[in-house]
Amino acid sequence: MGMTRTVVAGLAGAAALTVMAAEPASAASSTVKLYKVVYDPSGTDTHANSQIDREYVVLKNGGKKTVKLAGWTVRDTKKHVYTFGSFSIKAGKYVYIHTGRGTDTSTNVYQNRGWYVWNNTADKVSLRTSAGTTVDTCQWKHNSPGHVSC
Structure with a gap:
């Protein structure tokens, strides 16, 4: 569940309006969200690219417009960062x-990691976002079944 959604759900009245007003419109209204993470694909961990490529994160654009992701990042807790270049995700x-x-x-x-x-x-x-605003997060604390829906 995303940080914005968690914070807003836990606040009431004017406090929630203050939080929403403090965030950039692009972050508060982002239709692009984390959808799924396959963090432990079946099989043995090897250096084979075909196996490493079976580990992935899925984003979904749940909106009705194309969203430009240039400069957006996906990162973990240990400073691994993937930054989108010139890339857009179409609606749906x-x-x-x-x-x-x-x-x-x-x-x-x-x-392109080994x-x-x-x-x-x-x-x-x-x-x-490219401005560094967190629009969504997804986490897990187990290793079975090797994937999580966000």
């Missing part, structure tokens, strides 16, 4: 952010 669509190497498409992008990013036992993914 998903993008898969694979840990390994590959050629970016309109639905799949690659961090080893895994997401910890199997516990970790947290943060999605931030």
Whole structure:
């Protein structure tokens, strides 16, 4: 669940209005959210790119307009950061952010790493705008079943 959604849900009345007013409109109204994380794909952890690419984060644009993600980041708690280049996600669509190497498409992008990013036992993914505002987070504290819906 995203940070904005958690904070607003826990506040009432004018306090909630203050929090919302303090956040940039793009962050408070972002339609792009974390959807799923596959942090421990089945099989043995190896240096094979085909296995590393099976670890990924999925974003979903739940809105009705295309969103430009240039400069947005997906990061973990240990300073692994993936920064989107010139990339847009269309309304109602998903993008898969694979840990390994590959050629970016309109639905799949690659961090080009040689080893895994997401910890199997516990970790947290943060999605931030190009201004650095956190728009969503997703975390887990177990290693089964190897994925989490956000």
